[in-house]
Amino acid sequence: MTRHVTDWLGAYLDGELGGLRVPRVEAHVAECARCQAELDGLRALTVLLQESPPAEAIMPAERFVANVGLRLRDRPGQSAPQRAxxxxxxxxxxxxxxxxxxxxxxxxxxxxxxxxxxxxxxxxxxxxxxxVSRGEWLVSELLSLPGASLAEAAGVILRFLGNxxxxxxxxxxxxxxxxxxxxxxxxxxxxxxxxxxxxxxxxxxxxx
Structure with a gap:
């Protein structure tokens, strides 16, 4: 038998191959080095999976969301005045x-x-x-400064600042x-x- 039986090796190893295919696979593997190596690799992989610890169950989405909400509530947040x-x-x-x-x-x-x-x-x-326009008022006040007394000049300055x-x-x-x-x-x-x-x-x- 020259045709390789690599497609049947998985079912053969799991015991799911039935009928006349079992003796045909065994006879072929005994003569074919390639299929023998493929079968040995599958057996090694099966042993490795059996010896590995079982994977943890995936957490349901509802439980994951609940846990995240609890952690968020436990975190210290800002008070209302601080947020304001x-x-x-x-x-x-x-x-x-x-x-x-x-x-x-x-x-x-x-x-x-x-x-x-x-x-x-x-x-x-x-x-x-x-x-009176501001320009006219300003000119009249400034023209009155030269002949004004000290008190009048101070009054002009105060009015100037007051305006x-x-x-x-x-x-x-x-x-x-x-x-x-x-x-x-x-x-x-x-x-x-x-x-x-x-x-x-x-x-x-x-x-x-």
Whole structure:
């Protein structure tokens, strides 16, 4: 018999081969070195599997999910106030952006209203709120300084500062608010950078 019986060796070794095939396989294996080596390999593999410890049963998915949930609950987490503070800290840039948008929109609306009043669109309302332009008032006050006494000069300076300086209260307040928002934003960036440093140092230590 020249045809190899490698396809039957597994069933022969397991005792599942029946009929006249058993003596044919045995006779062939006795004469064929290749099939004999294949059979010896299957027998060695069977012995190895029998001697190996039984594999642990696979955990059901429901039990695995339950165990993960228990471990997550056992981990120490942040308290409600800490989570609220963390969320508020993360929303600081959003609040600063909203404040910047509010300040800019308020300044634009104020500027448009003042321009409209200066152009005489307000009628009596404009005469009441803007009797004299800021430029005329500033020039008249400065021209009165050379012949004024020390007390009058001090009064002019106080009125000058009381009206918001050379830019007026609206422009001065707008610039102050812009500077304040910028400082708060850079302070938040600095705190964010500081909070990131322990994480980066930990990553470097693990890499080293």
């Amino acid at each position: 503070m963390e969320m508020g800290w993360r929303l600081v840039p959003v609040g600063l952006l909203g404040a910047l948008a509010f300040v800019q929109s308020t300044f634009i609306v104020t500027w448009v209203v003042r321009v409209a009043l200066w152009m005489g669109w307000g009628g009596s309302f404009a005469a009441r709120w803007l009797p 918001g300086g050379p830019l007026g209260w609206s422009s001065t307040l707008y610039l102050v608010l812009l500077v304040l928002i910028g400082l708060l934003y850079w302070s938040w960036l600095a705190s964010w950078w500081v909070r990131r440093q322990p994480h980066r140092l930990g990553v470097r230590d693990e890499a080293g």
